[in-house]
Amino acid sequence: MTTRFVLACGALAAIVLATTASDQWPDHQAPHPMTAGPGPTAAARPAAGRSSGQALAKPDCNPQNLRASLRPQGPLPVPGQMPVGSTMAGIARRGYLIVGVNRDAQGFSFRDENLRLQGFEVDIVRDIAEAIFGDRERVVFRQLSIADRLKIAKSGEVDLVVATATITCKRREEVDFSAAYFETGQRVLVNRGSGFTDLASLTGHPICAPRGSTGLETIQAATLKLIPVSASATTDCLALLQLGKVDAVCTNDALLAHMIAQDPRTEIVGPQLSHESYGVAISKNTPDLGRFVNAVLERRAQDGRWRASYERWLTLLGPPPSPPTPQYQD
Amino acid sequence: MTRTRQAIGTRSVPPGEVLGRVSRFDWDTMPGKLRIVRILLVLGVLLAGTVGLYAANARVDTMRDIAEHLEPLNANVTTLYRSLADADTTVAAGFLSGRAESREVRARYDGDVDLAVTSLAQAGVQAGGEITYITKQLPVYTGLVERARANNRQGLAVGVAYLRLASDLMQNQILPQTAELQRRQASRLDDAYQRAGSVPVVALVACGLSLAGLILTQIFLFQRTHRVANPGLVAASAAVLIGLVWWAVAEAASAGPLTNSHHHSQSVSEALGPAQIAALQARTIESLGLARTGTTTELDFNARMQRLARHGGALAAARELATDQTGRDLVEVAAKEGSSYSTAHNKVRQLDDSAQYAAAIEAAVSTQETSAATAFDRLDKALIRAIEHERGAFGKDIDRARGWLTGLPIGIGTLALIAAVGAALGVRQRLDEYR
Numbered sequence: 147m148t149t150r151f152v153l154a155c156g157a158l159a160a161i162v163l164a165t166t167a168s169d170q171w172p173d174h175q176a177p178h179p180m181t182a183g184p185g186p187t188a189a190a191r192p193a194a195g196r197s198s199g200q201a202l203a204k205p206d207c208n209p210q211n212l213r214a215s216l217r218p219q220g221p222l223p224v225p226g227q228m229p230v231g232s233t234m235a236g237i238a239r240r241g242y243l244i245v246g247v248n249r250d251a252q253g254f255s256f257r258d259e260n261l262r263l264q265g266f267e268v269d270i271v272r273d274i275a276e277a278i279f280g281d282r283e284r285v286v287f288r289q290l291s292i293a294d295r296l297k298i299a300k301s302g303e304v305d306l307v308v309a310t311a312t313i314t315c316k317r318r319e320e321v322d323f324s325a326a327y328f329e330t331g332q333r334v335l336v337n338r339g340s341g342f343t344d345l346a347s348l349t350g351h352p353i354c355a356p357r358g359s360t361g362l363e364t365i366q367a368a369t370l371k372l373i374p375v376s377a378s379a380t381t382d383c384l385a386l387l388q389l390g391k392v393d394a395v396c397t398n399d400a401l402l403a404h405m406i407a408q409d410p411r412t413e414i415v416g417p418q419l420s421h422e423s424y425g426v427a428i429s430k431n432t433p434d435l436g437r438f439v440n441a442v443l444e445r446r447a448q449d450g451r452w453r454a455s456y457e458r459w460l461t462l463l464g465p466p467p468s469p470p471t472p473q474y475q476d
Numbered sequence: 477m478t479r480t481r482q483a484i485g486t487r488s489v490p491p492g493e494v495l496g497r498v499s500r501f502d503w504d505t506m507p508g509k510l511r512i513v514r515i516l517l518v519l520g521v522l523l524a525g526t527v528g529l530y531a532a533n534a535r536v537d538t539m540r541d542i543a544e545h546l547e548p549l550n551a552n553v554t555t556l557y558r559s560l561a562d563a564d565t566t567v568a569a570g571f572l573s574g575r576a577e578s579r580e581v582r583a584r585y586d587g588d589v590d591l592a593v594t595s596l597a598q599a600g601v602q603a604g605g606e607i608t609y610i611t612k613q614l615p616v617y618t619g620l621v622e623r624a625r626a627n628n629r630q631g632l633a634v635g636v637a638y639l640r641l642a643s644d645l646m647q648n649q650i651l652p653q654t655a656e657l658q659r660r661q662a663s664r665l666d667d668a669y670q671r672a673g674s675v676p677v678v679a680l681v682a683c684g685l686s687l688a689g690l691i692l693t694q695i696f697l698f699q700r701t702h703r704v705a706n707p708g709l710v711a712a713s714a715a716v717l718i719g720l721v722w723w724a725v726a727e728a729a730s731a732g733p734l735t736n737s738h739h740h741s742q743s744v745s746e747a748l749g750p751a752q753i754a755a756l757q758a759r760t761i762e763s764l765g766l767a768r769t770g771t772t773t774e775l776d777f778n779a780r781m782q783r784l785a786r787h788g789g790a791l792a793a794a795r796e797l798a799t800d801q802t803g804r805d806l807v808e809v810a811a812k813e814g815s816s817y818s819t820a821h822n823k824v825r826q827l828d829d830s831a832q833y834a835a836a837i838e839a840a841v842s843t844q845e846t847s848a849a850t851a852f853d854r855l856d857k858a859l860i861r862a863i864e865h866e867r868g869a870f871g872k873d874i875d876r877a878r879g880w881l882t883g884l885p886i887g888i889g890t891l892a893l894i895a896a897v898g899a900a901l902g903v904r905q906r907l908d909e910y911r
Contacts, residue, residue, distance in 0.1 A: 256633055259631070378640060379637060381633050381634050381637040382637040385634055385638050389641075408633065
């Protein structure tokens with residue numbers, strides 16, 4: 147009788163744990179990128195992930211509530227003193243943050259002359275590292291392709307993905323996004339003097355966008371008869387344009403501006419084709435980390451760091467606008 | 477009309493002549509019998525000689541084909557693959573090391589392209605149309621690499637994009653095509669070895685039958701005439717017998733060196749060549765892992781090193797195929813360098829995994845004694861030495877095998893003529909007794 151009672155209590159406790167674990171995953175240990183594989187934590191996570199996924203990926207995702215992210219909970223903890231049992235405490239114990247970044251996004255994340263990763267997004271990552279460790283250098287970067295970045299964010303192989311990822315309803319079914327940290331829109335880049343004036347004038351012509359990007363979705367979905375060409379990275383599209391393999395490139399205008407900086411014989415034509423926001427992609431299994439990231443983003447928007455970073459890396463885009471206004475849900 | 481036909485018919489077949497011929501080759505009379513036997517023997521010996529000559533010639537040709545055409549092409553394609561893959565690995569590692577390429581990287585890449593072009597030119601003479609695609613794509617590849625460098629020198633990110641396009645072309649188009657060529661070439665070489673080592677059944681049967689004919693004729697004549705030896709027929713039998721023995725000895729003596737030379741070419745195309753490629757792929761995975769551009773993992777690296785391994789890998793096969801102590805020693809050296817490289821690589825990963833990126837890069841690409849670059853270089857050189865040894869040994873063995881066949885076709889032809897003349901004269905001697 148007693149054994150049966152203990153077993154029943156244990157089972158009940160396990161169920162309660164599994165359903166409440168979504169917000170605060172106890173004893174979080176992010177799998178190492180090099181040793182990621184099926185393990186006890188990997189096996190246990192999907193159950194917890196599903197429960198939080200149902201709570202967040204609401205079927206009625208629309209352009210109005212698209213950017214709503216998890217509300218920060220209270221003030222940020224003191225660096226080096228993460229709440230016991232939180233995802234951040236797990237990261238602190240590991241000693242470094244693992245972040246996936248875009249492998250070539252000029253201005254956002256790129257290697258400088260000394261092979262050091264720099265850029266607008268890298269500043270965000272280092273601010274998050276500072277908030278956890280009090281040390282901006284405690285980061286292991288993984289450079290990801292556009293096509294892989296969300297898959298890897300979802301898998302939990304990395305803690306965060308900060309890789310020029312546009313927040314979309316479809317993507318929100320797979321991962322959580324932070325509040326928006328940058329606003330942009332798709333436009334079209336062509337060779338100067340090529341005679342193309344907008345997307346419609348490119349009917350029947352090859353046009354390039356990175357595989358797995360919203361730009362590729364735009365040109366594939368266009369009712370015009372465009373010939374979509376996918377490349378493995380954004381800058382590869384510029385190379386293909388220079389080689390004459392494609393007649394245009396379609397991606398976010400911030401990235402296009404950096405292409406013009408590399409090749410002044412190109413120009414942006416036509417109107418903006420979309421309005422998009424970049425967000426930090428985070429596994430649905432670590433919502434506490436999402437709230438933490440949002441708190442960091444909100445603080446750097448308020449204390450002027452967002453603006454300073456913009457002025458340092460994105461001068462090509464003109465004077466900095468005001469930071470995106472965060473939208474939250476609970 | 478009818479009359480004309482009859483006239484022609486009458487004139488074309490004179491009754492007397494037909495009768496006369498029938499009587500000369502009449503099986504029921506002794507001279508007729510001997511005449512028929514003489515024709516059969518001469519034709520039989522000549523036929524056996526022709527078949528033997530053809531078989532010997534085919535064998536000599538096949539061996540020449542192996543020595544002068546198929547094996548050099550096989551080695552050429554192996555070199556081609558290695559130099560192309562090495563060029564790509566070198567450029568990728570060069571970009572990783574910093575903004576400006578070092579002189580070593582530049583020299584190594586140039587050397588690779590140079591070697592690839594030379595191999596292509598030589599293979600072009602031998603392989604014809606099969607390499608057209610590779611010949612066309614190589615300048616496209618080098619063009620992309622130069623664009624990558626030019627942009628890189630100016631600090632433009634599009635340089636890396638060109639490098640990616642170049643690498644993509646190399647890894648997904650040029651190298652698979654080269655591997656396909658290599659496979660075809662290796663199977664052609666195996667076929668040739670099979671032909672060169674096969675038993676010439678038809679020639680042996682023909683020789684055996686004519687020898688049997690000669691002996692039966694002598695027994696028949698002995699029974700009829702009670703004369704012991706017929707010099708002509710004895711000479712003919714001896715000639716056929718000498719031909720058979722010559723063939724058998726040449727065959728037996730060349731079989732050893734031929735098998736050894738086959739092992740040497742197999743070692744290059746099926747063991748040491750693949751080992752070289754596995755090592756290069758491992759090095760590329762290491763570089764890509766550091767650049768963190770791909771989805772390749774440590775598992776892929778280990779898989780490549782396992783493919784190369786001394787136990788159960790390409791180097792084990794190479795050890796099996798080696799026919800002399802030097803060959804085996806060279807394989808052991810390569811195996812040792814392979815484990816040194818794995819150790820150096822683990823050091824790189826250890827640094828990288830503990831977020832010491834700059835130190836990891838340094839451990840991977842520096843020219844220091846303990847760096848992965850140095851260890852890889854030594855492994856690469858050890859494999860090249862082993863391949864050079866096998867190729868040298870191949871040359872010696874195939875020359876020995878061919879040496880045993882020297883003069884075989886001419887010998888067989890001459891012996892067949894001697895046998896034919898002997899048979900004709902021998903039977904004629906008996907025939908003369910009926911005149």
